[in-house]
Amino acid sequence: MTRTPVNVTVTGAAGQIGYALLFRIASGHLLGPDVPVNLRLLEITPALKAAEGTAMELDDCAFPLLRSIEITDDANVAFDGANVALLVGARPRTKGMERGDLLAANGGIFKPQGKAINDNAADDIKVLVVGNPANTNALIAQASAPDVPAERFTAMTRLDHNRALTQLAKKTGTTVSDIKRLTIWGNHSATQYPDIFHAEIAGKNAAEVVNDQQWLADEFIPTVAKRGAAIIEARGASSAASAANAAIDHVHTWVNGTAEGDWTSMGIPSDGSYGVPEGLISSFPVTVKDGQYSIVQGLDINEFSRARIDASVKELAEERDAVRELGLI
Numbered sequence: 001m002t003r004t005p006v007n008v009t010v011t012g013a014a015g016q017i018g019y020a021l022l023f024r025i026a027s028g029h030l031l032g033p034d035v036p037v038n039l040r041l042l043e044i045t046p047a048l049k050a051a052e053g054t055a056m057e058l059d060d061c062a063f064p065l066l067r068s069i070e071i072t073d074d075a076n077v078a079f080d081g082a083n084v085a086l087l088v089g090a091r092p093r094t095k096g097m098e099r100g101d102l103l104a105a106n107g108g109i110f111k112p113q114g115k116a117i118n119d120n121a122a123d124d125i126k127v128l129v130v131g132n133p134a135n136t137n138a139l140i141a142q143a144s145a146p147d148v149p150a151e152r153f154t155a156m157t158r159l160d161h162n163r164a165l166t167q168l169a170k171k172t173g174t175t176v177s178d179i180k181r182l183t184i185w186g187n188h189s190a191t192q193y194p195d196i197f198h199a200e201i202a203g204k205n206a207a208e209v210v211n212d213q214q215w216l217a218d219e220f221i222p223t224v225a226k227r228g229a230a231i232i233e234a235r236g237a238s239s240a241a242s243a244a245n246a247a248i249d250h251v252h253t254w255v256n257g258t259a260e261g262d263w264t265s266m267g268i269p270s271d272g273s274y275g276v277p278e279g280l281i282s283s284f285p286v287t288v289k290d291g292q293y294s295i296v297q298g299l300d301i302n303e304f305s306r307a308r309i310d311a312s313v314k315e316l317a318e319e320r321d322a323v324r325e326l327g328l329i
């Protein structure tokens with residue numbers, strides 16, 4: 001049976017992440033090996049030519065699943081009929097720049113894009129915000145899209161999740177496939193909390209396997225939480241291929257589900273679970289089935305975890321208050 005193509009909109013298509021992302025979407029890694037896609041690329045006017053260059057390369061790959069490419073600087077055109085939207089285009093953080101500085105710069109991007117999604121996207125639209133500060137940018141876009149169910153706006157913490165998997169596998173001499181039920185809580189920022197207390201390594205409790213509280217507090221958590229800054233320091237630019245890979249993972253899981261017995265981390269609107277104020281877009285442990293995610297309930301949160309979750313959620317609440325002051329939500 002021939003499947004109807006899925007419309008995938010990517011903003012910031014001419015940027016670094018865009019370049020690492022588009023070829024994987026077109027080759028079937030985002031939605032599956034039998035799902036054709038129409039790509040819609042949104043860029044600012046001066047970057048349209050570069051986006052056209054990328055589109056020429058996409059054509060030259062002769063991807064069987066790629067049905068069409070449209071390039072535009074008009075958000076209403078880009079989101080027309082969109083089923084999946086990857087909001088990547090943003091002002092990237094550069095050396096020495098604080099995340100707070102990004103709020104105002106990025107609000108001007110995500111407010112109109114949220115409205116364009118509201119007015120033009122397909123009824124089943126799923127939105128992933130990658131552009132930083134991702135959680136709060138997602139909140140801004142969501143606030144401008146009152147007709148879209150709030151839970152369709154998500155923010156990316158899958159890169160943090162993947163980073164944590166690798167650090168834990170290295171420490172324990174295992175592989176990432178041995179690890180299940182790891183969680184990133186809170187904000188995609190240095191306050192995020194990678195939690196191994198409920199994680200399992202080859203069926204055993206990860207915190208017990210590690211059995212090294214000092215490593216957990218002084219190495220693992222800071223390494224994962226500050227990895228983005230470390231990459232910027234080393235490359236002189238923010239992570240691109242790993243961020244694109246995580247965006248693929250996030251949407252693939254959202255569409256195709258989590259594996260039995262495992263969960264993933266997604267930045268999603270809080271329903272008040274685990275004391276996270278309702279409405280904040282915060283990272284939680286989630287399972288996904290039939291395209292719907294649910295927060296994993298009933299986990300015991302110890303004192304160590306509670307303090308760290310609370311600190312990251314406090315930062316999210318401050319970011320929300322700041323964008324509220326700016327009239328962005």
Ligand SMILES: NC(=O)c1ccc[n+]([C@@H]2O[C@H](COP(=O)([O-])OP(=O)(O)OC[C@H]3O[C@@H](n4cnc5c(N)ncnc54)[C@H](O)[C@@H]3O)[C@@H](O)[C@H]2O)c1
Binds near residue numbers: 017159
């Ligand atoms: N959530 C995460 O885990 C994560 C990880 C890495 C990077 N990021 C963030 O992703 C974003 C993009 O990173 P990058 O390295 O691709 O940056 P980049 O500067 O290479 O590309 C950004 C692109 O966005 C475009 N753009 C700017 N305003 C736009 C608008 N209004 N509409 C459409 N396009 C617009 C720019 O022209 C540029 O081509 C940054 O905010 C970065 O901090 C997030």
Ligand SMILES: O=C(O)C[C@H](O)C(=O)O
Binds near residue numbers: 093132
């Ligand atoms: O762009 C950044 O600030 C870093 C990025 O979010 C990352 O985690 O690599």
